[in-house]
Amino acid sequence: MSLVDLQRTIIDWYAGAQRDLPWRRADCSPWGIFVSEVMLQQTPVVRVEPVWHEWMSRWPTPTALAASPSGEAVRAWGRLGYPRRALRLHGAATAMVDRHDGEVPSNLEELQALPGVGTYTAAAVAAFAFGARVPVVDTNVRRVHARAVTGVEHAAPSLSRAESDLAAELLPTDPDAARVWNVAVMELGALICTARGPRCDECPVRETCAWVRAGRPAYDGPPRRGQAWAGTDRQVRGRLLQLLRDSADPVPREQLEQVWDDELQRERCLDGLVSDGLVEPLQDNRFRLPG
DNA sequence: TAATCGTGGCC
DNA sequence: TGGCCAAGATT
Numbered sequence: 001m002s003l004v005d006l007q008r009t010i011i012d013w014y015a016g017a018q019r020d021l022p023w024r025r026a027d028c029s030p031w032g033i034f035v036s037e038v039m040l041q042q043t044p045v046v047r048v049e050p051v052w053h054e055w056m057s058r059w060p061t062p063t064a065l066a067a068s069p070s071g072e073a074v075r076a077w078g079r080l081g082y083p084r085r086a087l088r089l090h091g092a093a094t095a096m097v098d099r100h101d102g103e104v105p106s107n108l109e110e111l112q113a114l115p116g117v118g119t120y121t122a123a124a125v126a127a128f129a130f131g132a133r134v135p136v137v138d139t140n141v142r143r144v145h146a147r148a149v150t151g152v153e154h155a156a157p158s159l160s161r162a163e164s165d166l167a168a169e170l171l172p173t174d175p176d177a178a179r180v181w182n183v184a185v186m187e188l189g190a191l192i193c194t195a196r197g198p199r200c201d202e203c204p205v206r207e208t209c210a211w212v213r214a215g216r217p218a219y220d221g222p223p224r225r226g227q228a229w230a231g232t233d234r235q236v237r238g239r240l241l242q243l244l245r246d247s248a249d250p251v252p253r254e255q256l257e258q259v260w261d262d263e264l265q266r267e268r269c270l271d272g273l274v275s276d277g278l279v280e281p282l283q284d285n286r287f288r289l290p291g
Numbered sequence: 292t293a294a295t296c297g298t299g300g301c302c
Numbered sequence: 303t304g305g306c307c308a309a310g311a312t313t
Binding site: 036037038039040041042043044045047048081082084085088115116117118119120121124136138139140141186189190194195196224226227 | 305306307308309310311312
């Protein structure tokens with residue numbers, strides 16, 4: 001199967017299988033796409049969708065978000081996880097107001113200069129919001145390429161130069177095809193070519209997939225890092241912040257002390273939240289989300 | 292470069 | 303039951 005055939009096969013599959021997500025609709029603004037991309041960093045679609053609608057209703061433009069206190073962004077973030085993303089989103093909105101006339105910038109350099117925007121998000125916004133012909137490489141895309149082309153079950157823990165080069169080679173030359181290709185490969189990874197239990201029998205490229213042809217060999221690369229949780233600072237930070245999110249008024253220190261027994265760890269985490277800008281200490285030994 | 296940073300659902 | 307995973311960024 002030629003490269004063009006592979007591209008057409010996946011693009012055709014996408015036409016019939018794509019999910020109807022609000023940030024994919026033609027009337028979605030670049031700001032809406034930008035917000036969705038940040039929310040989707042490490043957070044599943046089903047959890048993002050309701051919060052995204054709330055944000056779009058409350059803050060339909062970068063200017064609107066920048067006019068609210070950063071703590072309101074953290075509160076409205078709810079339980080999406082990694083709340084520093086909310087702070088960075090607020091910072092990005094402020095930067096758009098200060099440097100880009102209140103608009104989402106369209107080129108990669110300006111996008112990546114915004115807080116919370118790395119290689120992936122810059123490419124995704126440039127491609128999905130502005131139609132730029134740039135390879136968009138996320139964990140789904142990396143897995144599809146690893147299986148369909150390279151013939152291994154999982155991509156390596158970190159993005160390699162070879163993977164980036166491969167993604168650039170696979171991107172269709174035609175701009176219209178390139179636009180669909182990026183989202184189509186991502187969707188294939190999200191719906192069919194999943195990390196666990198891939199649905200190879202439903203896959204449009206099962207006949208040519210290098211991993212399937214090799215007999216679906218088990219992963220043989222370096223160990224993939226797990227994510228410890230119980231007893232970690234992340235758990236403590238999560239509890240502290242949840243208390244502050246759920247309280248309309250500033251919270252006394254004694255109340256925060258009840259979410260975790262280990263005083264040393266608790267204080268370290270509270271200090272960390274303050275230095276991160278997620279929590280604001282008041283004069284009277286109370287704490288709140290930044291005002 | 293590797294560690295850190297939330298949260299919840301799934302097999 | 304619990305390890306694994308989800309459209310990563312930052313330091």
